[in-house]
Amino acid sequence: MSTFSIVSGRRLLIAAVFAACFVSGPAVAGMLQDTIARYTAEVTSADKGFTGFSAERGRMLFFSRPATGKPDTPSCTSCHSDSPVTVGQTRAGKEIAPMALSRTPDRYTESKKLAKWFRRNCKSVLGRVCTAMEKGDFLTFMATQ
């Protein structure tokens, strides 16, 4: 192997490591983990016995049909499709990127945006705001998908 190819190989590796730092799954998941940590702190402050969020409870929330909010949106799946890994559709016909972190890695990166959608969609589907427990469970489930 010539010196040149070793050098360019090293450069490539450095570039790849740099790129990975900015766009890799773990970095994005890290932001989601920060958000989950915030909800953990919120729940723990009220419930000292809290043992952590549950992806299973999050799954049940996603697939439940509470129908206690607005009539056109009885469940999360009304717009987000029957699977977190497939594309959904708004009532106005616009595509919604899948909810699963693995499919839409940049979905849970902006806390302001996250708060906005929880506020709106919990009102639309449940008719009330979601608890920190529900939000944490939901995100924990989506992080595993």
Added chain:
Amino acid sequence: MLVKSIVTLAVAATVLSSFMAQADERYRPVDDKVVIEECGACHMAFQPQMLPKKSWIKIMDGLSNHFGEDASLDEKAVSHIKKYHVEHAADSGWKDGKFMRGLSDSSAPLRITETPYWVREHRKEVPDWAWNDPTVKSKANCIACHKRGNQGDYDDD
């Protein structure tokens, strides 16, 4: 002879251009970042020229129940989006836009699809099967058929 053909040409051009003006379904593309981001999150960011000022004000004041969904936004975003829509509404210019046709001064429809102009433009041309197509889903999904609707271009019908 030359004069005659020039006159003929000019008359033809005038007649033709007036017809073209009738067929011209172009609207100023939405060029506001907040509007594109917030309105466009759930549906195409409809051009403000498609409803009168009164309608937009009513819509922006009722976002907590926006056609059956909570679409509420913070106050800053609401007033920004409202201002943009009022400034570019169907009745904002020196001359009313097409979407004011058949609307009285007091009427403020909440849906573009309820304006007499929209109804007239779609009544005969669009068959029921097209509206019932699951990929269309809603009459609010303009770009299902008007592929360049996002750019304000509805000349494809």
